[in-house]
Amino acid sequence: MVKAVVGEEAQLKSTEDRLSSSSIPAQVGLVIGKLSSSLDRGFVFSLIPTPPNDEGRPACSLVEPVKDDRRKGAKQSKSQGSSDSSSVVIDKDWVAEHARQVSKMLVGGIRVIGIYVWASESAFKNSTVELCQTIKGVAGAAPPLLGTDTEERLLIHISYSPRRWTCRNYVMASNITSSSLKPCDFKMGKVLSSLQKFRCTYNFNLRLPVNCEKTFDARKLGDVLRSGISVIAKELRSARAIVDGNLVTDDEPCTSEGFHDVELLLPFMNDTCLEASSLENVVGILLFSGSVCSFAFLSSKESILQAIADIKADIITSLQSRLDIILDEADADLSQSDNSCKESSPDIQTENLISQVDLQSLRKPSGLSFPRRVFAPWLAGTLICDYLQPSETLEVLKDHCAELMSMEVLIDSSNILEPEGEAPAVVAKGFWDVAAPLHSDSKSLSEKPGADAKSEGSSQKSNKQSSFNAVAAILVLLLSVLLGFLFLSARS
Structure with a gap:
């Protein structure tokens, strides 16, 4: 249970100044930070406002009862919004989608841990159910992984009437009632400057069998690759770690400065097969391999x-x-x-999708590159990330930072990190690569472009040598049978 929350003072004060100088009566956004179950504390790094939806409408607004609208008129103002009968209305689906997109841009140790709302005290009290439903939607948009997440989320209320900050803790398993939100201590201080920094590069190489199916569509491809990712997750659970050249054995905090290099040690000869599959049921294989660069940021009081x-x-x-x-x-x-939109979009070539490859008739490997991961500087030495397709440029990263992370300053391209030399890739191979891999390999080598006369001569020489060995083996076998027959005849 999170009992105390510490927020980065510089970032929170900047948010308060921005909201105070604006004329908006209500605003909702995401709380970015970290919840530590071992310390029973929460750390708030930044508050990110949810942008307007596709129709240009704000994600949060104040409403008055109908009787007040008739008496006071349809025009609303900030003073009217602070009346005792006002309440907050939130576009919950849009806020959840914002949380889903932002969570993809966050690295290890940094997560969407709740929401904040800018509203009057009375409007906040009248909107408990609306706020709890929004928190649940945000939590569902970024499900926990590997047991690193908690069942708690934060709700930060910035009140302008009266002016004050309050923080409440919401347990996801609880029912939505007036007592669902538990108050917790909240204060501001320096959080980002004390974070410990870690980086790691993880290499993987999996062979995933594809069983016989009538169709091999995008959904089947996703199921096979998700199975491969679950295998990687199982490997990582039992992996040991070396940090800065030292094997991690003790649960101690890390106090040294700078980036710490992490190397993961997987169990020797670990079996990564998904399941036993006979050749009768396998129509092809997916080669899933690549490197993943990861960064993580840790509070100075947390263990390594x-x-x-x-x-x-x-x-x-x-x-x-x-x-x-x-x-x-x-x-x-x-x-x-399906909608016959190829004429308006001639650049789309659906026949090149790996999900539409017929593995039974496949003669050459078909490849698909995953988006590569790039990193951009964020707050006080921390990083955020984005995923770019081979055809996309760094301008896509800049647009996402401005739209989703509310970063006003344009990022200098020289500060963007691209540590992944090659993004993870998927290669589909057909039935004969599974049933007769040696034949397929020799065939692919013989058909390799650019082969010179020397390689052809060596191939012919090896074929002649193998033919001679086969003839010699047959002659030896016949001679052995003949000698055995003569020996038996002599004894009789």
């Missing part, structure tokens, strides 16, 4: 084991986020194809 858990959770979250992007684009391409 928590940083390792945050790194592992960030790796899985990164892979799942990339898979979601691939499947969303595949669904969009297929829907446009």
Whole structure:
């Protein structure tokens, strides 16, 4: 249970000044930070306002009862919004979607831990159910991974009448009642400057069997790759960690400054097969391999084991986020194809989608690259990330930072990190690569472009040598049978 919350003073004061100077009667947004179950404390790094929806309407507004509208008129003002009968109305689905998009841009140890609301004291008290439902929607948009998340979320109320900050704790398992929100201590201080920084690069290489199906569509592709990601998650649970060259054995805090390099040690000869599959049921395989770069940020009072858990959770979250992007684009391409929109969108080539490959008739491997992960500086040395397709540029990252993270200052391209040399990729191979891999390999080598006369000569020489060995083996076998027959005849 989170009993105390500490917020980054510089960021929260900046948010308060921005809201005070504006004329908006209500606003809702996301609370970015970290909840520590071991310390029973919460850390708030920043407050991000939810942008207007696709129709240009704000995500939060104040409403008055109908009788007040008739008596006072339809025009609302800030003073009218502070009446005892006003309440907050929130576009809960839009706030949840904002939380889903922002959570993809956060790295290890930094999460969406709740919402904040800017409203009067009376409007806040009249909107308990609305606020609790919004918190539940935000929590559902970013489900926990690897047991690193808690069942609690924060609700920060910034009141302008009277002017004060309050923080409440909401337990997800509780019913929505007037007593669902529990008050907790809240204060401001320096949080970001004391964070410990960790980085890790995780390499993986999986062979995922594809069982016989009538169709191999995007949904089937997603199921196979999610199974592969679950295998990686199982590996990471039992992985040991080396931090700055030292094996982590004690649950102690880390106090040194700068980035700490983390290396994950997987169990030796770990079996990563999903399940036993006979060749009769397998029509192809997916080669899922690549490298994932991960960063994590830890409070100075937390143990180093928590940083390792945050790194592992960030790796899985990164892979799942990339898979979601691939499947969303595949669904969009297929829907446009079904609606005969190719004439208006000639650049879309649905026949190149790996989800539409016929593995039984496949003769050459078909590949698909996952979006690559890039990192941008955020607050006080922390980082946020985004995922770019091969055809996308860094301008997409800048647009997402401005739209989703409410970053007003444009990011200098020289400060953007691109540590992943090659993004994770999926390669589909057909039936004959599974049933006769040696034949497939030799065939692919012989058909490799650019082969010179020397390689052809060596191939012919090896074929002649193998033919001679086969003939010699047959002659030896016949000679052995003949000698055995003569020996038996002599004894009889």
